[in-house]
Amino acid sequence: MAKVNRRQFIKISSAFLASSAAASQVFDWPFQVKNAIAEEFLTADRIVPTTCEICFWRCGVDAHVRDEKVYKLTGQANHPLSNGRLCPRGNGGQGLLYDPNRLRHPLIRVTVNGKPQFRKTSWDEALTLIAERFQQITEQYGTESVAMFSHGFGASFFKTLFSAYGIRTFSAPSYAQCRGPRTEAFKLTYGHAVGSPEAIDVANSKYLVLLGSHLGENMHNTAVQDFSKAISRGCKVVVVDPRYSTAASKAEHWLPIKPGTDLALLRSWIHILINEKIYDVEFIENNATGLEELWEGVKDATPEKTYALTGIPVEQIVAVGRDLGRYGSSALIHPGRHVTWYGDDTQRERAIAILNALLGNYQMPGGLIQQEKYSSYKPKFPVARNAGQQFKSRYPFASSVPANEIVEQTISADPYPVKSWFVYGTNLIHSLGDQRATMEAIQNLDFMVAVDVLPAEITGYADVVLPECTYLERYDDLDNRTYRIPYLAIRQPAVAPLYDSKPGHEIARLLSMKMGLPDLFEADIETYLDKQLKEMGSSLSELKKSGVLKKEESDLYRKEGEMLRFKTPSGKIELASQRLKDAGFDAVPQYYPPPENPPGYFRMLYGRAPMHTFGRTANNRVLGELMPENELWVNEIAGHDMKLKHGEYVYLVNQDQVKSRTRIKVRLTQRIRPDAVYLVHGFGHTDPRMEFAFRRGVSDADLVTKLSVDPIMGGTGMNNNFVTFSRT
Amino acid sequence: MTEFITNKVNPAVLPHLEIWGSDVAIYLFLGGLSGGLLVISAAMVLLQNGGIFNKNRPRENYSGMVQVASLLAPVLLGIGMLFLFLDLEFKLHVWRFYTNFNITSPMSWGSWLLILFFPFSALQALVVFKNYYQRAPKFQQLAAVMESQLDKIAFINVHVGLAIGVYTGILLSTFYARPLWSSPALGFLFLFSGLSSAAALLLLFAPREEKTFFSKMDMYLIALEGFAATLFILGGMTGIETAKEAMLLLLVGPYAPWFWVLFVLGGLIVPLLLETFEAIGKIKFTPLVPLLILVGGLSLRFIIVFAGQSVPTFS
Amino acid sequence: MSRKKNYAMVIDTRACVGCSACVYACKSENSVPEGFCRDWIEQKIQGSFPNLTMELRSNRCQHCEDAPCVTYCPTGSSHYAGDGTVQIDRDLCTGCKACLAACPYDARYIHPIGYADKCSFCQHRLKKGLQPACVTTCPTDALHLVDLNSNDGIFENLLEDRKTTQDIVHAGTGPKLFWLQ
Structure with a gap:
């Protein structure tokens, strides 16, 4: 038997592959490296450390590039949010980059034979049109008639631009459609929000209560890493959920609660903690106000009554309540993330905040912790002096603009008309709920711009559609958020933008020229980032190479005998909230039953x-x-x-x-x-x-x-x- | 209650094994049939006057049926192998069967056995058609030389034929991950099915005076096949849970009508009865009998190949 | 004298949330074509509402000690690599599919090019001293590649105080995936 020349044979089989590639859809993937012999695609031409944006957690990701194609994404080993690991979505990020349906060119809505259509256009024409229309509309109705919706930190350049232009209405569905109630409840109770990534020490928790949380199905990388760590370290988990979730499968107690009655259950646990005096008495005495009022407010929330409301057996309510007392400061009631459920959400989150306070887990291992930023430096940009009115929310404790309120005002024009939307990276049709209202509002608009990567439904209603390139093709602002390990991370392009798409910063810069603000941005994003990084004691070339800079873990926990000061009016944790009371709400969370199922529904x-x-x-x-x-x-x-x-x-x-x-x-x-x-x-x-x-x-x-x-x-x-x- | 969910997508194994289709069923049938033909023709050569047991008498001329069987054996196997080739997913690598011999792999045994089959069956065919080479003296010479060795060639061929017949069953029966296939009786079932199909094919072509001979031969072979089939069923029904489950799927599941009607009734019982009537002279010979047997044999391969893949994996 | 490796995998079903990151990481690492996978997630839910249990786990080739795929492979394509793994030499594979029929774990598939394919424990990465792609990416640290011939105690530590199971051991193939319950 003649010895077969292996190298030659590989060539034959790869030639075979190339021919089947032409024939079969399977190989049409641009990121499928053409030669499938494993040994050959191990080496990337370059590995680019950047920041993921398949969700908004912002993990550090290494883009492996070969022949100018991103063929693999891995977790950055040094990034504190990824720790070398990635969630499934981060692993599949190239599916967005090479999505054949991506927006490829700027589009303008035109009417042909009475039917609306999109026409491909040049960037110059599209941006000129936007600048002209914004000028007309703001001249006629004031700058307050333009609202911007966004999701993702790529929006920062547009916010800078619009602030300089005088537009002040910025809204994100991540507030009123997601985390807003949690933010306000914790601010009302502790004087500060939980933040994102949440300032909680799940990994060290010994007893974790999750309410309706999709942890494990919601794959925020570090959150899941911490959850798994906790489980592996023997943390007991309690899951309150009408559904046997992934988290529930890890739980000691799964409480299949009647939907909408979570607040009743939380009140009952508060009741048990105070009634049996198993809360952190010393901590509450020193650091909280309103205990008596709280007790008065939850006195009626007995486990027996709560069973009738929630369907959870008395023994289970009591067992968990007592466990909470036993585990004390090492127990944690998770504040959740998407918490807009039943309309009583701020009060439910308040109850969670109060329970955590009673456990005394504030700045304790396994409880609520302190987080820090890498640098307090923030680039300064001019803000227009002649800006229009600030959007005033109807809701007294809205610290950010509820997106649905802009929708309502676009319909009602009360107190002033909203005539134009600038929508960046958020598909309002799917994210706001009440689609009929969203549609009606869109009909009332004079002009809408959508910036997106994909032809999401919202772009179909826009007058101008601008194709942004994906996170793997662009720079963005630096990621300098608060986290337990202060870090500074970069998003940088792994490959050049595909098609005629552009990065957000470039779109904003070009638009700033058209809008009469030519000096607003640096001509070059790299110069802009480098200047900032020099202020923070680094440089762009350093960060481009390392992807992330980080400091030692901050002081997460309070020290023995440390005096705590809270940014609440009383300077203490407010178990009963005077501010809520003054605004006509319950100072202590009260339970109101949710609407019942109509029969057959x-x-x-x-x-x-x-x-x-x-x-x-x-x-x-x-x-x-x-x-x-x-x-x-x-x-x-x-x-x-x-x-x-x-x-x-x-x-x-x-x-x-x-x-x-x-x-x-x-x-x-x-x-x-x-x-x-x-x-x-x-x-x-x-x-x-x-x-x-x-x-x-x-x-x-x-x-x-x-x-x-x-x-x-x-x-x-x-x-x-x-x-x-x-x-x- | 158990809910089992997987996101495995591989179509060849989910929701059940789906790797071999008609190609393989036809190959197994033709393999068994040609093995049977070779066994019968070689045995007839050995047993005739002048053969291994009758050396003192002069060698007879070779009967038409010996000639037909000797010729069809390699030809049908060649066609069968074409079907096998069609089933290969990496056809360019087909020669790789012959750069290796894996002693534990039935398929490896099979591939080398096929190589053995062709030269010896071809030599036998060459000899039995010795009267057709008047215009090719070289051929005539070769045939004469070989005829002197015919007993040895035929002796080898009987065994090669039997081995091929058994092999077509063993190929499947050694996959213990597939509960319907993993039965030791399958090798014999396929062997006897191949032999009875071969006898039936010859019965179909045989001149009137030879029909009784092949019909009787076929009766015995069908009886043996029925015996093997019974063992196969009993083995499954008395086996472990998954084997029993798999056998039930064959006996009362979606493949049951095919199994009972085409194979058991059409391929075994009806032909056996008709052949018995033929043997005692109650009815005339009818081509229906051999056709039923051949259809039954082919259906058996189809049913076993497809049903064997549709049953749950061994667990 | 350097010992021979004997790789195996320990999978912690308590840590695993069944997210499929391992599946996607594998697909990118090994260019697994669309419609096929080398590893996958299994969910097994037992009981009835509200008394339920659910096991989540990532599954793949067991790299058996007595691997039926190697036993049945006519061409020697499926072979023991000498490091405890079972590998496929694509140059030798005819696509006869005997290995697919032989595998009691249904761990294999036929690559559209024609050869049989399955999890390799990312042998190409192991050779470079890297962990398999699935192990590297797992956000829950549920996957652990271990060397059964090593004295480092990693394998024993993982199994300590934990109930360990293996799949269809009675198939007699000597599977090398260990599930921590």
Whole structure:
């Protein structure tokens, strides 16, 4: 037998591959390295450390580039948020970069034969048009008539530009549609917010209570790392959730609570802690006010009454309450993240804040901790003097502008008209809920600009669409957030922008020229970043190489006998809030029952899956491979009663007889209460330009026609919607 | 209640094994059939006057059926191997079967056995057609030389034929991860099925005066096949949980009608009865009998190949 | 004298949240084509509401000590690599699929080019002293590559005080994935 020349043979098989590549879709992936013989694609031409933006946690990611293609993403070993690891979405980031449906050129809405269409255009024409229209609109209605919506820290350049121009209305759905109630509740109680990444010491917690948290399905990298660490270190976990979540499967107690009654349960635990005097008496005496008022407020929340409200057996309520007392400062009630559920959200978060205070876990191992920034330096930009009115929220404790309020004002024009939206990287159609209102508001606009990577639904309504390049193709501002390990990280391009897309900073700079602010930005983003970094004691070339700079872990915990001072009016933790009382709300959280299910209807709960970030990744082919659509979880017995079959596709119809536009696959499971159904948010896209995501699964946003608005800060509770099924 | 969810996507193994289709079923049938033909033809050569047991008598001319069987054996196997080749996912590497011999791999044994099959069956065919080479003296000479060694060649061929027949079953039966296949009886089932199919094929072509001979031969072979089939079923039903489950799927599951009607009834019982009637002269010979047997044999391979993949993996 | 390696994997089902990061990392690392995977996630839910248990785990080739794929491979393509792993030599593979039929763990697939493919424990990374891609990326630190021939005590430490299970041991293949319960 003649010895086969191995090298030559590899050539033959790769030639075979090349020919099958032409024939088969399988190999059309640009990031699939053409030669599939493993030994050959091990070495990257370069590895670029940058910051992920598949979600907004901002992990450090190493982009492995070969032949000018990003073929692999790995966690940066040195980055404190990734610690060398990545979540599934971060691993599949190249699916966004090479998404064949990406926006490729600036588009302008034109009318041809009475029908609206998009016309490809040049950047110059598109930006000139935006500058002209903004000038017209702000001259006619004032600069306050322009509002900007954004998600992601790439928006910073546009905020700078608009602030200099005089536009002051900035809103992000991450406030009133997500974390806002938590922010305000903790500020009301402790004088400061929990922040993001949350200033909590989950990894060292000994007893962790999660309410409706999707930790483990919501894959914020470090949060999950800490959760797993806690479990591995023997932390006891209690999960309060109508659904047997991933976290629940790790829990000592799963409390399948009746949806909407979480506050009653929390009040009962407060009741037990005070009643049995198992709270941190010394800590509360020294650092908190309003204990008596708190006791008066929760006196009626006995475990027996709470059982009747929540469906959780008395023994379990008491067992967890006493465990909390026993574990004390090493126990933690997790504040949650997406907390706009039932409209009582600020008060529920207040109860969480109060419980944590009673445990005395403030700045203690396993409790609430202090975090720091790497540098206090912040670049200064001019702000227009002749700026228009500040947007004034109707809600007394809204510290940020609730996006839904801008929608309302766009419709009502009261107290002044909002005529133009600038939408950066957020698909309002899916993120705001109450789509009818969003649509109506859009009809009232004179002009809308959307900046996005993908043709998300919102771009279909815009007058000008600007294609931004992805996070793997651009610089952004430095990431200098508060975290337990103070760090400074860079986002830098791994590859040059594809198509005719541009980075946000470049779009903002070009637009600033057109808007008469030519000196606002540095001509070159690298100079701008380098100048900042010099101020912080580093340089761009250093950070480009290392990706991240970090300092020693900050002082997380308080010292023995340390005097604490809180930024509340009383200077102490406010167990009962005078400010809430003065504004006409309950000083101590009170429980009000949520609306009940109409007969034959199920409460619609929604959540997260590890492979997807909201609706942003539904079109990502890489991530979509393992989860192309969402499923509707229905309790097996309830489903049989409704004659549903496992695996069949149904439409959903809500309490207002609004029907989902698409169908969803039924999953009959034991993992959910019989009175609720559950689906993962972010599917059911209806823009055909997103070819992969188009009509896969159902959008819960279609069916959230009822927003239960939190009267304290304007958060939009979305869990008071009910659905039933339709086969046609 | 158990809910099991996986995000494994590999289509060849999920939701159940799906690797071999008609190509392999046809190959297994043709392999068994040609093995049977070789066994029967070689045995007839050995047993005839002048053969190994009758050396004192002059060697007879080779009967038409010996000629047909000797010729069809390598030809049908060649066609079968073409089907096997069609099933390979990496056809360019087909020669790799012959750069290695893995003593524990039935497929490796099989590939080398196939190599052995062709030269010896071809030599036998060369000899039995010795009267056709008047215009090719070289051929005539070669045939004459070989005829002197015919007993040895035929002796080898009987064994090679039997081995191929058994091999087509063993190929599947050694996969213990597949509960329906992993039965020692499968080798014999396929062997006897191959032999009875071969006899049936010859019965189909045989002149009237020879039909009784092949019909009787076929009766015995069908009886043996039925015996092997019974063992196969019993082995499954008395086996471990997954084996029993798999056997039940065959006996009462989606493949049951095919198994009972095409194989058991059409391939075994009806032909056996008809052949018995033929043997006692109650009815005339009908081509229906051999056709039923051949269809039954082919269906058996299809049913076993497909049903064996549809059953849950050993656990 | 340097000992021979004998790689195995320990998977902590308590830490695992079943997120699939391992699957995606593997797919990028090994250019696994769309529609196929070398590793995957399994969820097993038992009981009925509200008394439920759920096991989450990442699964892949078991790199058996007595691997049926190697036993049945006619060409020697599937082979023991000498470091405790089972590997496939693509130059030798005919795509006959005997190994797919032989594997009681259904760990293999046929690559569109034609050869059989499966988890290699990222052998190319091991050679460079790196951990497999799945192990490296796992946010929950649930995956651990261990060397059973080593005296470093890592394997024993992982198993200490934990109930350990293995899949279908009675298949007799000597699987080398260990599940910590």
